[in-house]
Amino acid sequence: MIMARRLTAFLFSMFFAAAVHAADNSPVPHLDIGKGGQCVEPDHTLMRKTHMNLLKHQRDETMRKGIRGQKYSLAECVECHAGQKTNSVLGSNEAFCQGCHAYAAVKLDCFECHANKRKVTAEASK
Amino acid sequence: MSTASFSRNESRYFYALAALGLFVVFLGYLGMHNMEEHGHIVSGMNNKVVWGLPHVFAIFMVVAASGVLNIGSIGTVFGQTVYKSRTPLAGIMAIGLLAGGLAVLMLDLGRPDRIIIAATYFNPTSVFAWNIFLYSGFFGLAVVYLWTSMEKRMYAWTKPVGLAMFAWRVILTSGTGLIFAFLVVRQAYASALLPPMFIVLSFAWGMAVFLLAQAAMYTWNDKVIDPAIQKRMKNLLGLFVVSSLYLVAAYHMTNLYFAKQTAFEMFILRDGGIYPLLFWGGYVLIGSILPMALVYLPGMGGTKSIVTASSLVVIGSFAFLYVLIIGGQAFPLSIFPGYEVSSSFGDGAIARYIPSLPEVQLGMGGLAIAYLITLIGARIFKTMPHDVAVVATKNPD
Amino acid sequence: MNETNLDRRDFLAKSSVGLAGLAIAPGMLLYDLAHGRPLGEAASNKVRWGMLIDNNKCESGCTDCVTACNTENGLSGGTKPTDSQWIRKVQLKDNFTGRISSLPMMCQHCEHPPCVDVCPTQASFKRADGIVLVDKHTCIGCRYCVMACPYQARSFVHEVLTDQKPEVPRGKGTVESCTLCVHRIDKGETTACAEACAKAGHNAILFGDLNDPESAIAKRIRAVTSTQIRADLGLNTGVRYEGI
Ligand code: SF4
Numbered sequence: 046m047i048m049a050r051r052l053t054a055f056l057f058s059m060f061f062a063a064a065v066h067a068a069d070n071s072p073v074p075h076l077d078i079g080k081g082g083q084c085v086e087p088d089h090t091l092m093r094k095t096h097m098n099l100l101k102h103q104r105d106e107t108m109r110k111g112i113r114g115q116k117y118s119l120a121e122c123v124e125c126h127a128g129q130k131t132n133s134v135l136g137s138n139e140a141f142c143q144g145c146h147a148y149a150a151v152k153l154d155c156f157e158c159h160a161n162k163r164k165v166t167a168e169a170s171k
Numbered sequence: 172m173s174t175a176s177f178s179r180n181e182s183r184y185f186y187a188l189a190a191l192g193l194f195v196v197f198l199g200y201l202g203m204h205n206m207e208e209h210g211h212i213v214s215g216m217n218n219k220v221v222w223g224l225p226h227v228f229a230i231f232m233v234v235a236a237s238g239v240l241n242i243g244s245i246g247t248v249f250g251q252t253v254y255k256s257r258t259p260l261a262g263i264m265a266i267g268l269l270a271g272g273l274a275v276l277m278l279d280l281g282r283p284d285r286i287i288i289a290a291t292y293f294n295p296t297s298v299f300a301w302n303i304f305l306y307s308g309f310f311g312l313a314v315v316y317l318w319t320s321m322e323k324r325m326y327a328w329t330k331p332v333g334l335a336m337f338a339w340r341v342i343l344t345s346g347t348g349l350i351f352a353f354l355v356v357r358q359a360y361a362s363a364l365l366p367p368m369f370i371v372l373s374f375a376w377g378m379a380v381f382l383l384a385q386a387a388m389y390t391w392n393d394k395v396i397d398p399a400i401q402k403r404m405k406n407l408l409g410l411f412v413v414s415s416l417y418l419v420a421a422y423h424m425t426n427l428y429f430a431k432q433t434a435f436e437m438f439i440l441r442d443g444g445i446y447p448l449l450f451w452g453g454y455v456l457i458g459s460i461l462p463m464a465l466v467y468l469p470g471m472g473g474t475k476s477i478v479t480a481s482s483l484v485v486i487g488s489f490a491f492l493y494v495l496i497i498g499g500q501a502f503p504l505s506i507f508p509g510y511e512v513s514s515s516f517g518d519g520a521i522a523r524y525i526p527s528l529p530e531v532q533l534g535m536g537g538l539a540i541a542y543l544i545t546l547i548g549a550r551i552f553k554t555m556p557h558d559v560a561v562v563a564t565k566n567p568d
Numbered sequence: 569m570n571e572t573n574l575d576r577r578d579f580l581a582k583s584s585v586g587l588a589g590l591a592i593a594p595g596m597l598l599y600d601l602a603h604g605r606p607l608g609e610a611a612s613n614k615v616r617w618g619m620l621i622d623n624n625k626c627e628s629g630c631t632d633c634v635t636a637c638n639t640e641n642g643l644s645g646g647t648k649p650t651d652s653q654w655i656r657k658v659q660l661k662d663n664f665t666g667r668i669s670s671l672p673m674m675c676q677h678c679e680h681p682p683c684v685d686v687c688p689t690q691a692s693f694k695r696a697d698g699i700v701l702v703d704k705h706t707c708i709g710c711r712y713c714v715m716a717c718p719y720q721a722r723s724f725v726h727e728v729l730t731d732q733k734p735e736v737p738r739g740k741g742t743v744e745s746c747t748l749c750v751h752r753i754d755k756g757e758t759t760a761c762a763e764a765c766a767k768a769g770h771n772a773i774l775f776g777d778l779n780d781p782e783s784a785i786a787k788r789i790r791a792v793t794s795t796q797i798r799a800d801l802g803l804n805t806g807v808r809y810e811g812i
Pocket of ligand 1: 683686687688689690691692702706707708709710711712713714742743
């Protein structure tokens with residue numbers, strides 16, 4: 046009986062310790078939003094929820110029909126949101142795309158093909 | 172041997188065999204993982220030989236799956252009782268082989284994670300897309316077929332379903348042949364003979380794998396097969412092997428007849444190094460002539476020679492597919508007829524291909540899937556053929 | 569852009585003997601047409617982009633078009649059998665006459681492309697203006713199109729790629745080929761290979777709209793014999809050759 050109580054106490058303390066630790070080191074991502082500024086959609090919640098749909102719709106228009114220069118462009122996302130120092134939306138859990146996707150545990154497939162770096166640096170680095 | 176000790180042994184066998192199968196599947200998984208992570212660079216494939224060993228395995232399994240059901244068809248469609256009692260085993264093997272073949276085909280894709288796209292962005296003009304449709308239909312029908320042949324209440328339906336299955340099977344195998352036959356620009360494949368050739372080959376390969384499985388089952392269950400039945404089945408195997416050899420010969424003869432194809436035929440049949448070797452030594456000698464001898468020569472045709480003959484047919488089929496699939500790609504496309512060409516991309520040159528370990532793993536993994544499904548299915552559904560007044564225990568105590 | 573334009577004027581000037589003054593006008597017109605499509609507009613089937621390659625002008629040792637393509641599209645330039653090559657120089661030797669020549673070979677942008685027919689997912693497709701492309705979002709990497717292409721124009725990406733060009737996304741496990749520099753065409757520019765060839769002074773590659781009777785390429789095709797490679801297949805290629 047005593048053992049059981051001790052065990053319970055121990056487990057509880059562990060639990061609290063973990064919780065406090067978590068509060069310190071909050072898992073909510075701290076993102077480097079890059080240049081930031083005015084987004085193509087002012088509503089952040091909308092953007093968080095639907096950016097993939099917006100991008101997907103436009104990707105088909107651009108890829109299949111050749112309609113360019115529209116509002117939602119992945120290259121423009123990268124242009125604004127690539128990290129200030131890294132110039133990339135990937136690379137760490139602070140990076141704009143990777144950070145949030147790691148947090149939400151959603152596979153990020155765009156950058157297997159698309160450039161994850163700001164264009165200027167891609168050119169300048171040559 | 173008492174029943175109790177037999178069944179204990181039997182289940183020990185079963186778990187050992189299942190563990191072996193699982194282990195090979197695991198090896199296959201490792202191979203696939205390797206290829207997914209690093210890309211096809213770890214395979215032997217390249218931009219000239221884009222379909223490699225996995226396709227040899229996969230197409231073997233898909234074609235054999237269709238052929239193995241032939242045994243069921245003989246039973247249900249053509250009303251042969253001996254074959255009827257073998258329908259369940261044939262059905263399970265067909266499902267297993269198709270599952271194994273498709274697994275290999277899918278896992279060899281550049282983006283296997285996107286396989287669902289193949290269903291959502293269906294292209295009606297693509298033979299590949301038709302095949303996806305044909306394969307799923309085959310699965311469904313095979314399951315229904317199994318059900319009708321094992322469930323007493325459903326017996327009445329066996330015949331119509333069997334007929335549907337038979338038709339579907341012929342179309343499916345033709346479809347597999349068409350995958351190649353539609354590649355009109357490739358000297359190797361632009362032939363209307365490919366679909367019928369694949370159908371006949373499927374009979375032979377299906378019979379061979381079935382005879383192997385059947386022999387294994389009788390051994391595990393400590394029974395011997397009625398020699399009369401065995402004789403009929405081995406004669407059928409012989410017949411299928413002879414007819415496929417005939418169609419393969421016809422295919423090469425017609426190719427030789429078309430002047431454009433002569434160079435390619437010379438490559439495959441005479442000058443191509445490994446390819447003629449595999450064709451004559453692997454397919455013709457090991458895969459056709461030796462099995463024929465084992466089946467037909469006087470004094471041959473016992474269980475041992477049938478098992479050997481069937482294994483040789485399977486080996487020969489791999490040699491055949493290797494020559495067709497890889498040899499067909501190794502020979503350069505004729506882009507500029509009448510010119511001698513060369514380039515950094517291998518124009519005009521014979522392409523090199525050396526299979527790599529992950530490819531072998533993937534292919535063997537697929538075979539192991541087929542094997543596991545057959546093994547487990549056969550045990551659960553008790554598909555041991557019951558031949559009336561035939562089955563005698565080997566060593567009655 | 570400017571070079572090409574010069575090239576076109578240059579060419580027109582040469583072909584319409586003594587009418588140099590007039591030639592500039594169609595040249596300008598061409599420029600306007602190429603620029604004609606506003607950013608937000610879809611590619612139209614009134615246009616059919618194509619190239620005419622002059623085998624006689626193509627210099628045997630020169631690989632400027634290949635280099636330009638690699639740079640433009642971010643290809644490594646490697647020539648291992650597993651490396652992508654969107655354009656390659658093919659050396660030809662006539663079996664009868666022994667004449668030696670060379671030409672650049674790339675996706676021929678067929679009107680009836682076999683790759684599009686066989687692709688199970690419609691990832692291979694032809695844009696309204698005749699450019700044959702691979703939609704890498706839907707390509708599953710089955711390589712059936714590579715098997716079906718009569719020109720060996722397609723490559724499969726065998727390795728993980730990094731540092732792709734922002735305008736030319738490409739990645740492991742998908743198939744790719746010459747895009748006719750679609751990202752440049754959509755800006756009203758010419759292809760990288762044509763530009764490089766002109767810069768090198770060979771002017772062997774003429775790019776333009778085959779459907780526009782006034783374009784330099786349409787005029788040239790009317791005036792000289794040009795060939796489609798493997799014309800027997802009836803694919804009606806957008807890339808044509810003269811002097812083979
Ligand atoms: S490799 Fe991609 S583009 Fe080519 S046929 Fe397969 S899915 Fe289509």
